[in-house]
Amino acid sequence: MKIGIVGLGYVGLPLAVAFAEAGQEVTGLDLDPAKVAALNGGRSYIEDVPDSALAPLGERLRASADYADLSACEAVVVCVPTPLTSSREPDLAYLLDSAAALAAVLRPGQLVVLESTTYPGTTREQLTPILERSGLTVGEDLFVAFSPERIDPGRTDYTIRTTPKLVGGMTPACTARARELYELVCDEVVVVSTPEAAELSKLLENVFRSVNIAFVNELAQLCDRLGIDVWEVIDAAATKPFGFMRFDPGPGMGGHCLPIDPFYLAFKAREHDFYPEFIELAGKVNQAQPAFCVERVERVLNQAAKPVKGSKILLLGASYKAGSGDTRESPALVILRLLAALEADVSYHDPFVPELPELGLASVDLEEALAATDLAAIVTAHPGIDYAGVVATAPRTLDFRGVTRGIEADNLERL
Numbered sequence: 196m197k198i199g200i201v202g203l204g205y206v207g208l209p210l211a212v213a214f215a216e217a218g219q220e221v222t223g224l225d226l227d228p229a230k231v232a233a234l235n236g237g238r239s240y241i242e243d244v245p246d247s248a249l250a251p252l253g254e255r256l257r258a259s260a261d262y263a264d265l266s267a268c269e270a271v272v273v274c275v276p277t278p279l280t281s282s283r284e285p286d287l288a289y290l291l292d293s294a295a296a297l298a299a300v301l302r303p304g305q306l307v308v309l310e311s312t313t314y315p316g317t318t319r320e321q322l323t324p325i326l327e328r329s330g331l332t333v334g335e336d337l338f339v340a341f342s343p344e345r346i347d348p349g350r351t352d353y354t355i356r357t358t359p360k361l362v363g364g365m366t367p368a369c370t371a372r373a374r375e376l377y378e379l380v381c382d383e384v385v386v387v388s389t390p391e392a393a394e395l396s397k398l399l400e401n402v403f404r405s406v407n408i409a410f411v412n413e414l415a416q417l418c419d420r421l422g423i424d425v426w427e428v429i430d431a432a433a434t435k436p437f438g439f440m441r442f443d444p445g446p447g448m449g450g451h452c453l454p455i456d457p458f459y460l461a462f463k464a465r466e467h468d469f470y471p472e473f474i475e476l477a478g479k480v481n482q483a484q485p486a487f488c489v490e491r492v493e494r495v496l497n498q499a500a501k502p503v504k505g506s507k508i509l510l511l512g513a514s515y516k517a518g519s520g521d522t523r524e525s526p527a528l529v530i531l532r533l534l535a536a537l538e539a540d541v542s543y544h545d546p547f548v549p550e551l552p553e554l555g556l557a558s559v560d561l562e563e564a565l566a567a568t569d570l571a572a573i574v575t576a577h578p579g580i581d582y583a584g585v586v587a588t589a590p591r592t593l594d595f596r597g598v599t600r601g602i603e604a605d606n607l608e609r610l
């Protein structure tokens with residue numbers, strides 16, 4: 196099959212590689228010329244896709260910035276960003292732009308699948324009318340479906356092949372076409388009755404995580420008041436083999452999905468005079484967590500009779516999750532900004548994030564920085580860092596990720 200993938204980011208590139216590895220001819224479409232040039236030169240820019248995975252694909256994966264190159268494809272999968280506007284409402288601009296560009300090159304018989312996370316109704320109410328400007332009719336000579344991406348960057352135990360894939364088409368024929376497409380790369384394709392059911396299933400998965408993370412973040416704040424170790428409590432509860440699912444507290448929620456996607460559902464709900472309180476409350480608690488971490492920094496320094504102003508504070512980790520260089524919505528950035536506003540002398544070490552131009556910072560050498568700092572705060576639990584060594588070297592360590600569990604030291608505090 197000839198398959199087009201629009202948007203070669205964290206979602207689109209691994210999917211393009213999966214189809215090419217399965218023997219299909221893939222055209223990857225991205226407006227970013229640097230990404231197109233990198234891929235055509237055999238270089239990946241996504242941690243989960245090593246350069247060595249691109250080399251054997253040869254001509255089966257070509258990148259382009261020209262939508263006309265998609266007209267030869269039997270199926271086109273859209274994986275463009277769906278962020279929020281500054282007023283925290285859905286920003287469908289990337290999606291609408293790519294739909295308009297696609298409508299200009301569509302041919303009869305093509306399948307278009309949307310994978311970008313969005314509110315229920317987007318495929319039917321936003322995408323389809325734009326695609327039909329091509330003169331084609333959905334269900335007759337154009338096939339449209341929604342299939343949410345379930346990728347979890349950095350995860351290796353579940354892959355595109357072994358993670359069940361949901362599809363919901365605009366008509367039964369659309370669903371059948373989408374199912375055939377994903378059966379090329381997924382062991383199990385799960386059909387739902389409509390695009391709306393598939394769109395909402397994805398949001399349920401993300402809201403479920405957001406609400407539970409907020410719950411344990413709030414529990415961490417309560418444990419701080421009660422003087423109880425939240426990690427010990429969670430470790431203990433997690434020994435129950437049924438009826439409990441583990442979530443860990445942390446410095447706040449980051450990434451392109453969890454801090455954003457629930458607000459897509461809240462927006463849709465408000466259009467129907469419905470106020471989904473769990474979503475709003477979870478967002479509020481999770482957004483407040485970086486400020487709570489800064490308060491903990493203030494308290495630790497206070498015990499040493501040091502003001503935040505002028506103190507050297509080293510953050511370990513700038514990305515939002517371990518093993519990734521993705522800094523989108525990262526709570527580390529919020530913590531760095533809050534501490535800088537208090538005139539702390541902030542620095543960070545992150546092997547995956549060489550620099551943070553928006554903050555005018557570059558990752559510092561860990562050994563040197565630990566020796567010179569007043570406080571080291573573990574914000575991202577990157578692998579390959581000797582956390583016992585951090586505690587042994589830094590005068591004070593504050594661990595927001597629980598990676599120092601098992602270490603007892605007077606100069607160590609945990610969330």
Ligand SMILES: NC(=O)c1ccc[n+]([C@@H]2O[C@H](COP(=O)([O-])OP(=O)(O)OC[C@H]3O[C@@H](n4cnc5c(N)ncnc54)[C@H](O)[C@@H]3O)[C@@H](O)[C@H]2O)c1
Nearest residue numbers: 202203204205206225226227274275277289293311312344
């Ligand atoms: N990152 C994740 O872990 C993850 C997981 C599940 C779902 N999603 C969802 O998948 C979608 C894509 O996320 P991502 O993380 O891959 O984003 P990304 O920013 O990494 O990649 C998106 C790509 O789309 C390109 N692009 C933007 N507008 C375009 C246009 N009009 N035409 C062609 N290309 C265009 C950008 O240049 C970029 O390379 C979002 O809706 C996101 O919510 C992401």
